[in-house]
Amino acid sequence: MKKIEALTEEQDHKMGILAAEYEALALSGDDSYSIEEIRKGINFIYQIAELKEPEIVICSSPYDMARQAKLKKGETIDYMGQGYDVGWTAWADFMEQIGVSYDKEWGFAEWKEFICKSGVFATILCENVAFVCVRPCEVYRTEAGDLHNENGMAIAWSDGEGDFFLNGVSVSEELVMTAAEKIDPAILLKETNAEVRREIIRKVGIERVISKLGAEVIDKRGDYELLLLDLRDGRKREFLKMKNPSIDVWHVEGVLPGIKTVVEALAWRNGIDVEPKALT
Numbered sequence: 707m708k709k710i711e712a713l714t715e716e717q718d719h720k721m722g723i724l725a726a727e728y729e730a731l732a733l734s735g736d737d738s739y740s741i742e743e744i745r746k747g748i749n750f751i752y753q754i755a756e757l758k759e760p761e762i763v764i765c766s767s768p769y770d771m772a773r774q775a776k777l778k779k780g781e782t783i784d785y786m787g788q789g790y791d792v793g794w795t796a797w798a799d800f801m802e803q804i805g806v807s808y809d810k811e812w813g814f815a816e817w818k819e820f821i822c823k824s825g826v827f828a829t830i831l832c833e834n835v836a837f838v839c840v841r842p843c844e845v846y847r848t849e850a851g852d853l854h855n856e857n858g859m860a861i862a863w864s865d866g867e868g869d870f871f872l873n874g875v876s877v878s879e880e881l882v883m884t885a886a887e888k889i890d891p892a893i894l895l896k897e898t899n900a901e902v903r904r905e906i907i908r909k910v911g912i913e914r915v916i917s918k919l920g921a922e923v924i925d926k927r928g929d930y931e932l933l934l935l936d937l938r939d940g941r942k943r944e945f946l947k948m949k950n951p952s953i954d955v956w957h958v959e960g961v962l963p964g965i966k967t968v969v970e971a972l973a974w975r976n977g978i979d980v981e982p983k984a985l986t
Contacts, residue, residue, distance in 0.1 A: 721800045729796075737843040743824040745762060748831075750820065762838060798814060856872070860872075889906070894910075894919075916933065922934040927967075929949040930971075932944060933947055
């Protein structure tokens with residue numbers, strides 16, 4: 707077999723197309739499924755694990771699956787299926803298409819059929835029973851492919867369950883369903899996830915955030931501003947306002963108390979020691 711040292715431009719392009727096709731299959735919004743293909747695929751997986759063929763329970767959503775499997779706190783869904791496995795499956799499929807051959811014992815052909823034909827989105831695999839969740843019935847995405855819906859669930863299942871996303875970021879139902887002018891910008895101060903903070907600012911608007919939180923500009927350098935925000939508990943705290951040029955979105959994040967300049971704030975973000983000072 708000829709050794710592949712590097713991908714051609716055509717191959718590289720094909721890999722991207724194939725990956726997008728697999729992703730589109732999982733997030734098509736088509737919740738149809740094949741009992742025959744599910745049974746064949748699940749039995750194949752159990753055979754590899756040297757387990758007998760299990761009872762198969764079809765579930766309408768990951769939440770329904772977790773309930774039926776009686777998952778306890780800390781136990782997780784396997785997500786074996788289109789929900790998470792299309793990525794590496796697309797890569798393995800592409801490698802096969804450009805000449806890489808796999809041992810039949812690996813069973814990639816059977817696995818690929820399961821992923822492409824069954825309609826399984828996720829699973830919980832127990833010794834004697836396999837809980838299987840089918841694909842969502844509604845999916846909303848941006849042109850870039852990120853899960854996104856400003857008016858409801860970005861991914862929804864036939865039983866009414868679903869999840870809310872803004873620009874690929876998992877957020878609360880409250881953030882999505884509350885009108886921007888009714889959102890209290892103070893929620894930004896309690897949010898620890900930087901991506902969720904970004905989406906709060908994107909929805910509420912950076913100027914309204916700054917105005918409502920009584921921001922005082924301490925220092926400014928280019929697209930960076932060091933702000934002093936009112937925490938509404940008698941304290942004020944330094945935050946760095948900055949712009950992400952790649953997605954044209956503003957961020958606001960807390961920095962070490964007592965920092966007085968943008969340069970100091972950036973140094974602290976980059977892991978350079980800055981002498982801490984008392985909280986104002």
